[in-house]
Amino acid sequence: xxxxxxxxxxxxxxxxxxxxxxxxxxxxxxxxxxxxxxxxxxxxxxxxxxxxxxxxxxxxxxxxxxxxxxxxxxxxxxxxxxxxxxxxxxxxxxxxxxxxxxxxxxxxxxxxxxxxxxxxxxxxxxxxxxxxxxxxxxxxxxxxxxxxxxxxxxxxxxxxxxxxxxxxxxxxxxxxxxxxxxxxxxxxxxxxxxxxxxxxxxxxxxxxxxxxxxxxxxxxxxxxxxxxxxxxxxxxxxxxxxxxxxxxxxxxxxxxxxxxxxxxxxxxxxxxxxxxxxxxxxxxxxxxxxxxxxxxxxxxxxxxxxxxxxxxxxxxxxxxxxxxxxxxxxxxxxxxxxxxxxxxxxxxxxxxxxxxxxxxxxxxxxxxxxxxxxxxxxxxxxxxxxxxxxxxxxxxxxxxxxxxxxxxxxxxxxxxxxxxxxxxxxxxxxxxxxxxxxxxxxxxxxxxxxxxxxxxxxxxxxxxxxxxxxxxxxxxxxxxxxxxxxxxxxxxxxxxxxxxxxxxxxxxxxxxxxxxxxxxxxxxxxxxxxxxxxxxxxx
Amino acid sequence: xxxxxxxxxxxxxxxxxxxxxxxxxxxxxxxxxxxxxxxxxxxxxxxxxxxxxxxxxxxxxxxxxxxxxxxxxxxxxxxxxxxxxxxxxxxxxxxxxxxxxxxxxxxxxxxxxxxxxxxxxxxxxxxxxxxxxxxxxxxxxxxxxxxxxxxxxxxxxxxxxxxxxxxxxxxxxxxxxxxxxxxxxxxxxxxxxxxxxxxxxxxxxxxxxxxxxxxxxxxxxxxxxxxxxxxxxxxxxxxxxxxxxxxxxxxxxxxxxxxxxxxxxxxxxxxxxxxxxxxxxxxxxxxxxxxxxxxxxx
Numbered sequence: 001x002x003x004x005x006x007x008x009x010x011x012x013x014x015x016x017x018x019x020x021x022x023x024x025x026x027x028x029x030x031x032x033x034x035x036x037x038x039x040x041x042x043x044x045x046x047x048x049x050x051x052x053x054x055x056x057x058x059x060x061x062x063x064x065x066x067x068x069x070x071x072x073x074x075x076x077x078x079x080x081x082x083x084x085x086x087x088x089x090x091x092x093x094x095x096x097x098x099x100x101x102x103x104x105x106x107x108x109x110x111x112x113x114x115x116x117x118x119x120x121x122x123x124x125x126x127x128x129x130x131x132x133x134x135x136x137x138x139x140x141x142x143x144x145x146x147x148x149x150x151x152x153x154x155x156x157x158x159x160x161x162x163x164x165x166x167x168x169x170x171x172x173x174x175x176x177x178x179x180x181x182x183x184x185x186x187x188x189x190x191x192x193x194x195x196x197x198x199x200x201x202x203x204x205x206x207x208x209x210x211x212x213x214x215x216x217x218x219x220x221x222x223x224x225x226x227x228x229x230x231x232x233x234x235x236x237x238x239x240x241x242x243x244x245x246x247x248x249x250x251x252x253x254x255x256x257x258x259x260x261x262x263x264x265x266x267x268x269x270x271x272x273x274x275x276x277x278x279x280x281x282x283x284x285x286x287x288x289x290x291x292x293x294x295x296x297x298x299x300x301x302x303x304x305x306x307x308x309x310x311x312x313x314x315x316x317x318x319x320x321x322x323x324x325x326x327x328x329x330x331x332x333x334x335x336x337x338x339x340x341x342x343x344x345x346x347x348x349x350x351x352x353x354x355x356x357x358x359x360x361x362x363x364x365x366x367x368x369x370x371x372x373x374x375x376x377x378x379x380x381x382x383x384x385x386x387x388x389x390x391x392x393x394x395x396x397x398x399x400x401x402x403x404x405x406x407x408x409x410x411x412x413x414x415x416x417x418x419x420x421x422x423x424x425x426x427x428x429x430x431x432x433x434x435x436x437x438x439x440x441x442x443x444x445x446x447x448x449x450x451x452x453x454x455x456x457x458x459x460x461x462x463x464x465x466x467x468x469x470x471x472x473x474x475x476x477x478x479x480x481x482x483x484x485x486x487x488x489x490x491x492x493x494x495x496x497x498x499x500x501x502x503x504x505x506x507x508x509x510x511x512x513x514x515x516x517x518x519x520x521x522x523x524x525x526x527x528x529x530x531x532x533x534x535x536x537x538x539x
Numbered sequence: 540x541x542x543x544x545x546x547x548x549x550x551x552x553x554x555x556x557x558x559x560x561x562x563x564x565x566x567x568x569x570x571x572x573x574x575x576x577x578x579x580x581x582x583x584x585x586x587x588x589x590x591x592x593x594x595x596x597x598x599x600x601x602x603x604x605x606x607x608x609x610x611x612x613x614x615x616x617x618x619x620x621x622x623x624x625x626x627x628x629x630x631x632x633x634x635x636x637x638x639x640x641x642x643x644x645x646x647x648x649x650x651x652x653x654x655x656x657x658x659x660x661x662x663x664x665x666x667x668x669x670x671x672x673x674x675x676x677x678x679x680x681x682x683x684x685x686x687x688x689x690x691x692x693x694x695x696x697x698x699x700x701x702x703x704x705x706x707x708x709x710x711x712x713x714x715x716x717x718x719x720x721x722x723x724x725x726x727x728x729x730x731x732x733x734x735x736x737x738x739x740x741x742x743x744x745x746x747x748x749x750x751x752x753x754x755x756x757x758x759x760x761x762x763x764x765x766x767x768x769x770x771x772x773x774x775x776x777x778x779x780x781x782x783x784x785x786x787x788x789x790x791x792x793x794x795x796x797x798x799x800x801x802x803x804x805x806x807x808x809x810x811x812x813x814x815x816x817x818x819x820x821x822x823x824x825x826x827x828x829x830x831x832x833x834x835x836x837x
Binding site: 065066067087088089090091092098100102104105106107108109113114116117118131132133134135136 | 695701708709712713
């Protein structure tokens with residue numbers, strides 16, 4: 001609570017807010033992304049902006065950064081009203097910088113070139129040339145950047161191509177890029193999605209350093225724990241409106257969740273699954289020495305001798321920072337016969353070798369998949385819920401009679417499924433695109449669970465899903481577990497893994513580096529230990 | 540070797556011929572490089588080039604000055620490229636389809652205007668030697684390459700073009716208008732392809748003739764891919780294609796085992812080489828990540 005004392009001290013002096021947005025509204029067609037939103041960013045604070053997916057957080061921040069123009073509202077910088085930015089360039093000049101969720105870095109270019117993109121400092125000798133054609137002052141830039149990176153204890157190889165740098169370093173590069181442009185207001189969009197717990201701590205420590213030097217930070221996030229732990233103030237958005245504006249020390253995660261969703265929410269997964277049925281001894285999924293060679297000759301294998309099994313009625317979680325082979329593992333399990341998914345190793349389902357089985361047959365043997373990217377792999381966004389429900393089940397005897405779809409029966413079953421999984425709207429003919437992320441995911445789950453899978457492979461099952469739907473998805477997964485399904489769960493949310501899993505395997509650079517078993521009690525796993533494995537410290 | 544006639548020796552002649560034939564390819568490939576690195580596929584290079592060749596012949600003929608021909612070729616190239624830019628940048632048309640359409644348009648427009656202006660649709664009047672370029676375009680191509688390579692590495696605009704094709708959202712977030720950069724790059728590629736055409740009609744030959752580019756625009760594009768979207772390797776690839784073209788000319792009429800090889804078989808050599816190069820020898824070549832994707836804000 002040290003930060004808060006410092007923060008309230010500043011408040012007493014009534015320094016004008018660095019940035020203030022008043023009554024900001026913005027619609028996209030019929031959708032009101034922001035409706036009369038107010039946001040006040042005090043100097044020297046970390047301000048959390050929280051809300052579910054689609055609550056309007058990103059729109060609001062893009063407005064503040066000049067990427068989107070609002071339909072209405074006022075903008076105040078240092079307490080002085082000014083006109084809206086016409087482009088990010090103007091926002092940058094006024095000292096606002098943004099680190100986007102997907103980094104704005106070009107992989108094949110050097111860290112230095114990425115950092116100096118968009119700056120046009122005059123260089124004396126060449127000032128007779130139009131700014132466009134002036135040579136870049138790389139030497140000067142590197143000196144400035146080195147000074148900045150020393151000041152904040154960042155270490156970056158400026159000549160390295162960005163794609164060779166770890167994600168955490170790329171993020172620091174993004175932050176330094178902003179500091180180099182004299183940003184006083186830093187906006188970070190979901191900055192911790194790709195970080196290990198340790199890296200997250202490190203990030204916020206660094207952000208705290210920035211606020212000490214008078215800068216302010218806005219963090220857009222949906223992770224309430226981070227908000228509670230690291231921010232000074234918090235603004236909650238729901239459906240484009242502000243539903244709470246609080247000092248962090250005066251609130252709780254539960255209160256914030258309620259403001260986000262609009263009703264009481266059970267935050268801890270464990271409370272759903274108090275009495276876990278014991279895990280059986282029967283292996284459903286067995287994987288032996290699964291390997292996927294490197295994409296390039298010189299690289300490391302993408303999957304390196306991966307072996308594990310999942311038993312009946314067990315949830316095995318896979319933890320790891322994105323890009324350490326988790327997605328490749330899932331693909332190898334779903335398409336073991338493809339040479340570009342698996343170069344060697346064996347996959348067995350209920351004792352039967354399925355290494356050379358066709359994908360569609362694997363599905364009919366009782367494997368269900370909740371894909372990582374439901375827009376790309378899970379749904380046809382422009383087709384109806386009914387057709388999406390049929391996707392992959394079209395040969396199932398329930399829906400098909402020698403290749404002809406049983407329309408009437410399909411409609412009945414779809415309506416039942418929409419009802420049972422609480423998919424809204426309950427309209428079999430609605431387009432999947434019109435559904436919220438949570439309802440889309442519920443539709444995928446309704447489909448995949450309708451086969452009563454023996455093995456469920458769930459990849460990021462609650463990504464981009466609202467808090468309310470998360471609860472229901474978690475309880476469905478635990479329900480399947482109690483029913484004897486073997487569940488392989490891959491998630492970038494450690495809380496989710498720790499809440500659901502009976503075992504957690506930690507992946508680093510294509511290998512399992514650690515295995516953690518669920519312990520009795522309120523904290524079933526040692527988060528720090530898992531984090532260490534994710535960062536490759538233990539191998 | 541005879542002091543007087545060293546420049547008549549076969550290797551020197553072959554080398555000189557290589558550079559002559561590579562010149563239009565270098566111009567066109569630099570154009571293709573600009574546009575592709577900015578994220579716009581430029582299959583229309585062939586059409587730009589054809590328009591440029593025609594415009595140069597007409598301009599040189601009218602003003603009795605090859606430089607006016609080159610100037611007009613550049614202008615017409617830019618104008619024609621701007622039409623392409625309207626389609627693919629403004630209206631986000633599919634770049635392959637729009638590019639093919641531009642090529643057809645050029646193939647049709649040139650004989651059409653030729654008929655209107657000179658009452659023949661086959662070719663423009665022959666330019667006297669005084670109204671033709673000597674070696675200027677050949678030097679010009681390499682000077683331009685050096686300039687472009689420098690622009691590429693060392694200036695803001697070079698950096699912006701690279702980002703426009705690789706990660707346009709990053710460029711946009713840095714406050715630079717992506718589509719403006721793409722527009723400029725496509726227009727510049729029109730100028731360069733126009734100059735490539737001018738080199739064909741006012742330097743390598745003495746008039747414009749129907750479809751005289753004969754796939755050189757595509758060959759230039761192949762050079763860009765072979766050169767992995769980098770200026771110097773691309774220019775070297777152009778030299779390779781120029782060399783094959785020069786060899787092809789020397790092999791015409793050659794006899795194998797007392798049997799004359801039909802000239803058509805010899806003439807297809809550079810094209811076959813292009814196919815082989817593209818199919819087999821480029822190794823892992825990575826296109827700019829956003830090549831062919833219209834820029835979407837937000």
